[in-house]
Amino acid sequence: MVKQIAIYGKGGIGKSTVSSNTSAALGFLGKKVMQIGCDPKKDSVKLLLNGRKIISILEYLQEYGEINDIENVVKSGYKGVKCIESGGPEPGVGCAGRGIILSIETLKKLGAFSWDNDYIIYDVLGDVVCGGFAVPIREGYAEEIYLVVSGEFMSIFAVNNICKCIKKYAMNGSVKLMGLILNSRNISNEEEIVNMFAQKINTKVALKIPRDNRFCKAEIAKKTIIEMYENSDLAKLFINFAKAIGNSENSQNLIPNPLNDDEIYDLYKSILEESNERIKI
Amino acid sequence: MRGLRFKINEIQEDFVQNYSGKDNVNYGCSMRGAWRALQCMKNDVAIVIHGPKGCNNEFKLDYEDTIAKTYCTEMTENDVITGGLGKLEKLIFDLDKRPDISLIVILTTCTSELIGEDIDTLLQNLKNKTTKKCFVLHTSGISGMVQSDGHNMVISNLIKKYTSKNNEKIKNSINYIGYSWPFDHRAGRDMHELNRILDELGIKLNGVYTSNLGFSEIKEASRASLNVVRCPGSAYGTINFMKENFNIPYLKLPIPVGLKNTTDFFSKLIDYFGLGNEKKQILRSYEEFVCQKLSLYKEILKSKKACVAVGANRTLYLVEALLELELEVKVISFYRIHETIGDSVVKIAGKTFENLERLRQRYNLDCEVLVYSDSKQFYDSIKKNAVDIVFDVHTNRKMIHNMGIAFSESMDVEQPYHFYYGFLSLAETLTKELNQPFYKKYKEFCR
Ligand SMILES: Nc1ncnc2c1ncn2[C@@H]1O[C@H](COP(=O)(O)OP(=O)(O)O)[C@@H](O)[C@H]1O
Ligand code: SF4
Ligand SMILES: [Mg+2]
Numbered sequence: 001m002v003k004q005i006a007i008y009g010k011g012g013i014g015k016s017t018v019s020s021n022t023s024a025a026l027g028f029l030g031k032k033v034m035q036i037g038c039d040p041k042k043d044s045v046k047l048l049l050n051g052r053k054i055i056s057i058l059e060y061l062q063e064y065g066e067i068n069d070i071e072n073v074v075k076s077g078y079k080g081v082k083c084i085e086s087g088g089p090e091p092g093v094g095c096a097g098r099g100i101i102l103s104i105e106t107l108k109k110l111g112a113f114s115w116d117n118d119y120i121i122y123d124v125l126g127d128v129v130c131g132g133f134a135v136p137i138r139e140g141y142a143e144e145i146y147l148v149v150s151g152e153f154m155s156i157f158a159v160n161n162i163c164k165c166i167k168k169y170a171m172n173g174s175v176k177l178m179g180l181i182l183n184s185r186n187i188s189n190e191e192e193i194v195n196m197f198a199q200k201i202n203t204k205v206a207l208k209i210p211r212d213n214r215f216c217k218a219e220i221a222k223k224t225i226i227e228m229y230e231n232s233d234l235a236k237l238f239i240n241f242a243k244a245i246g247n248s249e250n251s252q253n254l255i256p257n258p259l260n261d262d263e264i265y266d267l268y269k270s271i272l273e274e275s276n277e278r279i280k281i
Numbered sequence: 282m283r284g285l286r287f288k289i290n291e292i293q294e295d296f297v298q299n300y301s302g303k304d305n306v307n308y309g310c311s312m313r314g315a316w317r318a319l320q321c322m323k324n325d326v327a328i329v330i331h332g333p334k335g336c337n338n339e340f341k342l343d344y345e346d347t348i349a350k351t352y353c354t355e356m357t358e359n360d361v362i363t364g365g366l367g368k369l370e371k372l373i374f375d376l377d378k379r380p381d382i383s384l385i386v387i388l389t390t391c392t393s394e395l396i397g398e399d400i401d402t403l404l405q406n407l408k409n410k411t412t413k414k415c416f417v418l419h420t421s422g423i424s425g426m427v428q429s430d431g432h433n434m435v436i437s438n439l440i441k442k443y444t445s446k447n448n449e450k451i452k453n454s455i456n457y458i459g460y461s462w463p464f465d466h467r468a469g470r471d472m473h474e475l476n477r478i479l480d481e482l483g484i485k486l487n488g489v490y491t492s493n494l495g496f497s498e499i500k501e502a503s504r505a506s507l508n509v510v511r512c513p514g515s516a517y518g519t520i521n522f523m524k525e526n527f528n529i530p531y532l533k534l535p536i537p538v539g540l541k542n543t544t545d546f547f548s549k550l551i552d553y554f555g556l557g558n559e560k561k562q563i564l565r566s567y568e569e570f571v572c573q574k575l576s577l578y579k580e581i582l583k584s585k586k587a588c589v590a591v592g593a594n595r596t597l598y599l600v601e602a603l604l605e606l607e608l609e610v611k612v613i614s615f616y617r618i619h620e621t622i623g624d625s626v627v628k629i630a631g632k633t634f635e636n637l638e639r640l641r642q643r644y645n646l647d648c649e650v651l652v653y654s655d656s657k658q659f660y661d662s663i664k665k666n667a668v669d670i671v672f673d674v675h676t677n678r679k680m681i682h683n684m685g686i687a688f689s690e691s692m693d694v695e696q697p698y699h700f701y702y703g704f705l706s707l708a709e710t711l712t713k714e715l716n717q718p719f720y721k722k723y724k725e726f727c728r
Contacts, residue, residue, distance in 0.1 A: 088362070089362055093363065093366070094360075094396055095362055095395070096362070098361050098362050098396075102359075
């Protein structure tokens with residue numbers, strides 16, 4: 001059975017970094033993986049492809065009208081990970097959400113979802129700007145969702161919004177919120193903030209990634225951490241996460257309980273007040 | 282939908298209030314309304330629908346060369362995703378090169394508005410690269426406007442943008458506003474007739490907005506000394522603008538169907554311009570002539586039972602015309618009682634019920650009234666009242682014919698039906714229809 005996983009989070013938070021390192025780790029463990037970038041930025045799979053160019057589904061459709069052979073839009077990357085970019089319009093024109101809908105429908109028509117895969121990873125632009133961006137978690141696609149977050153207010157705010165959308169689908173049992181991925185920005189009280197937020201919305205922190213320069217170096221070398229620093233502590237982090245994903249069957253049906261705006265402010269206020277207290281002592 | 286069915290003598294106070302909300306407006310696609318108003322202009326006008334093929338679907342009829350031409354960018358799903366302005370720009374450039382086109386009007390659709398296509402900026406950027414006049418109307422169906430708003434947007438934009446302020450007024454001249462039918466249709470003959478009679482009366486028809494209107498005539502709109510309102514829904518923006526900016530007053534005249542309404546129409550103009558009794562004599566002689574001719578038709582039309590299912594504004598006038606032909610009006614049906622939004626909703630609802638009351642008092646009319654009826658109620662009522670002929674929109678023709686009932690289009694009839702000659706022609710059309718072999722045989726069979 002293929003396991004489909006969606007990774008959401010606000011723009012620039014590290015979704016593509018997490019997605020490609022997770023795909024690479026799964027590939028490293030011998031699993032068959034497909035990663036679909038659902039972001040008009042079209043840069044989801046670049047590390048897996050070592051910078052080789054890929055034509056996105058929408059670019060292809062625009063150029064040739066239709067896709068006859070799926071091979072035209074799929075490229076094999078590190079450890080055979082099948083890489084796909086949905087693509088999207090130039091900033092400020094058209095409708096990116098509709099683009100996601102068309103891409104996913106096209107992949108379905110072409111049979112991409114019935115391939116022999118162990119994992120499909122969707123790397124989706126974060127703020128669920130419209131219905132199109134919720135397509136990867138509609139019935140029949142990703143069942144497990146991870147949210148990438150840091151301690152920054154806007155990142156928590158965005159993830160909380162995504163939870164509002166997830167809740168709808170989680171209520172009828174079609175998706176599960178598997179947890180938050182804390183991608184550290186090294187801000188003060190970061191772990192505390194994210195832990196408390198996770199607890200409040202009824203989820204857990206499934207992975208903690210430190211802020212680390214090697215991400216930047218790997219990016220410049222156009223490689224994932226797994227490929228570039230195979231034996232490093234960072235690589236192990238993702239490999240362990242990949243293993244944990246494989247064992248996630250036992251988790252219960254996790255329905256998030258998003259906060260209202262005031263509650264998010266209160267959360268920050270209480271943590272800041274507490275830390276002021278501590279400083280005084 | 283709250284269907285309402287009552288006898289005309291049972292109109293209740295709260296009807297107006299109950300049927301005055303925004304929900305009771307005759308919603309529809311304002312793009313279609315705008316298209317209607319534009320397509321009957323002369324062929325130096327190009328209409329560009331910026332949207333998918335489907336929005337253009339009904340408008341493909343290849344009218345004669347006298348009529349504005351319609352083009353469509355035929356947006357595809359890909360254009361929705363990546364934006365369709367490139368296609369639009371290309372089409373504008375192509376049309377701009379054509380010597381036969383002087384004005385390009387772009388209409389937006391739900392699709393182009395949903396993705397926020399920035400056509401205004403595009404046109405701004407094209408200003409120095411193109412030579413033809415070009416503007417955009419935001420007419421998408423989703424913006425919650427009604428069809429007549431589309432008409433209204435066309436007329437008022439044309440006049441606001443292109444009519445020169447400094448024109449000298451022509452004495453005893455009128456603009457006829459809110460009448461948009463293709464000229465090679467019935468309208469050509471109706472408008473010809475209007476022109477002919479006005480000529481006889483010494484009144485000049487400066488322009489009809491928008492039947493057979495060319496770009497050069499738009500500039501001249503301010504020459505008229507009076508605006509005559511045909512359809513208030515289509516005219517409201519324009520008449521107020523012209524009153525303020527060109528100092529042209531307006532007059533709401535009856536729809537000139539039937540003898541009384543036609544004579545009223547011209548008499549009011551004669552009075553307004555102070556043209557004297559001798560001109561009214563002309564009207565009287567027309568009336569006499571038509572009356573004589575009518576007796577022939579009346580033999581067949583007399584006591585035939587009619588159902589009138591037309592727009593609220595036209596009901597009053599058409600019913601009066603039918604009574605003149607000695608038909609019995611047994612059912613009046615409104616799909617919607619308003620055609621415009623905003624404050625006018627309450628006014629129009631009130632007006633509609635007022636008109637019904639007027640018909641009852643003046644003609645002792647005894648009929649059933651349906652408001653928002655569903656088809657079951659409607660067919661029930663025409664059967665119960667043993668209706669012989671139904672006036673309705675053309676799409677219902679087959680259905681009514683299948684019931685063995687004669688049918689007349691309420692609006693888009695092939696024959697002229699306005700003014701004196703039009704009234705004769707209407708009588709003839711109805712006589713023919715009621716004499717249809719199928720209709721007659723079926724009636725006998727049912728008996
Ligand atoms: N833990 C981290 N430490 C340092 N840099 C990081 C880390 N995670 C991500 N980055 C960098 O942040 C930038 C944005 O990450 P990316 O994965 O492209 O974000 P998204 O896909 O959410 O838009 C990239 O340059 C990436 O290398
Ligand atoms: S889609 Fe919208 S613009 Fe197009 S015809 Fe329908 S209502 Fe009108
Ligand atoms: Mg990304």
